[in-house]
Amino acid sequence: MKSLAQILQDAREVKGLTLKDAVKHSGVDAGLISKFERGKRMPSAANLMALAEAYELSFAELKKQWLAEKVLDLVRYEVGAAEILTLAESRVEYLAGEKALVMDKIPASVQEKLEEIDQLKEQWQQRRPLGSTQLQKMKEYFNVAYTFESNRIEGNTLTLQETHLVVNEGITIGGKSMREHLEAINHAEAVDYLEELIREKADIYSRSLLELHYLILKGIDRENAGKYRNVPVRISGSEHVPPQPYLVDKMMEDYFVHYQEQKNVLHPVILAAEMHERLVSIHPFVDGNGRTSRLIMNLVLVGNGYTIANLKGDQTSRLAYYKALEAVQVHNDPVPFYHLVGDAVRDSLQQHLEMV
Numbered sequence: 001m002k003s004l005a006q007i008l009q010d011a012r013e014v015k016g017l018t019l020k021d022a023v024k025h026s027g028v029d030a031g032l033i034s035k036f037e038r039g040k041r042m043p044s045a046a047n048l049m050a051l052a053e054a055y056e057l058s059f060a061e062l063k064k065q066w067l068a069e070k071v072l073d074l075v076r077y078e079v080g081a082a083e084i085l086t087l088a089e090s091r092v093e094y095l096a097g098e099k100a101l102v103m104d105k106i107p108a109s110v111q112e113k114l115e116e117i118d119q120l121k122e123q124w125q126q127r128r129p130l131g132s133t134q135l136q137k138m139k140e141y142f143n144v145a146y147t148f149e150s151n152r153i154e155g156n157t158l159t160l161q162e163t164h165l166v167v168n169e170g171i172t173i174g175g176k177s178m179r180e181h182l183e184a185i186n187h188a189e190a191v192d193y194l195e196e197l198i199r200e201k202a203d204i205y206s207r208s209l210l211e212l213h214y215l216i217l218k219g220i221d222r223e224n225a226g227k228y229r230n231v232p233v234r235i236s237g238s239e240h241v242p243p244q245p246y247l248v249d250k251m252m253e254d255y256f257v258h259y260q261e262q263k264n265v266l267h268p269v270i271l272a273a274e275m276h277e278r279l280v281s282i283h284p285f286v287d288g289n290g291r292t293s294r295l296i297m298n299l300v301l302v303g304n305g306y307t308i309a310n311l312k313g314d315q316t317s318r319l320a321y322y323k324a325l326e327a328v329q330v331h332n333d334p335v336p337f338y339h340l341v342g343d344a345v346r347d348s349l350q351q352h353l354e355m356v
């Protein structure tokens, strides 16, 4: 069996990358990469993820090898190493059983909703593939509606019709600011990019998140587009205080590791809700956190065969959205947010089914 060092070296060579290229693609220091490849040092989880992304390897698979070597390092010179491993194995079996319980901890009301959603999803999948004209028309309709609502949450005053004219017809609306026009165009472009990521079956890494954020703020806030913040922020009207800027990088690394660990464990709708809530709670950007988080939620959903969930921007819906986020952040209760996202997913599937 190949060692982690060998796997990393082979993967770089297979991709035809020099050490310098690998540094450019992964952001990991050349000295470190060289030590990893010679087995002189173990990568951190964040470095491993960056290399997996750069070499297009499965992080989940690479991580297994990485952890196995860590365990080996720990026990190899101990007396009774084999016995220690057997003991550990029996604990692992127990923990694996516990992991399967994660979904069981979700209340029955949410489970029922998930079952209903999955039935609708199946019906939707059976209707596919759709004709290209029909697909194009539906995409246009739902993407504009999504852009309209997501921007409405953020305070954009363009109507649904105006958003359609700006995005699909390139028409400017009298009396509306340049910024509002750009927000509509940018969001629609971000939705196109999201679809591209799904077509490419791209996994969720910081690069795709930062690209999405960049598209949202393109031409509006050049300094902050596609960058994590280095200043403290507050969310107006909320009791939740996002972490200090020096914690953001580390928390975002953990965010992506959490995704990799949970993506095959949690139900996709719950995973999508979690990825959304965690991101807005870290609030890693100066602006555009909500829109980007809603895009990440949809990246998880659509990537798993669901349709775009469109959280509404009218006053009542917006307040319910903020309240549900606050319930997680302040009372550690994710159930209202699971329901809110579940309702949006169900409504979207029903609407899609009605249209075909």
Ligand SMILES: Nc1ncnc2c1ncn2[C@@H]1O[C@H](COP(=O)(O)OP(=O)(O)OP(=O)(O)O)[C@@H](O)[C@H]1O
Residues within 6 Å of the ligand: 150, 151, 153, 154, 155, 235, 237, 238, 239, 240, 280, 281, 285, 286, 287, 288, 289, 290, 291, 292, 293, 322, 323, 325, 326, 329
């Ligand atoms: N407790 C909370 N109350 C209200 N909003 C919260 C809370 N926690 C996180 N948020 C998120 O913060 C977002 C606002 O952050 P920000 O202004 O950076 O995002 P935006 O994309 O510019 O605007 P918006 O999210 O309103 O569209 C809200 O949409 C919501 O997703």
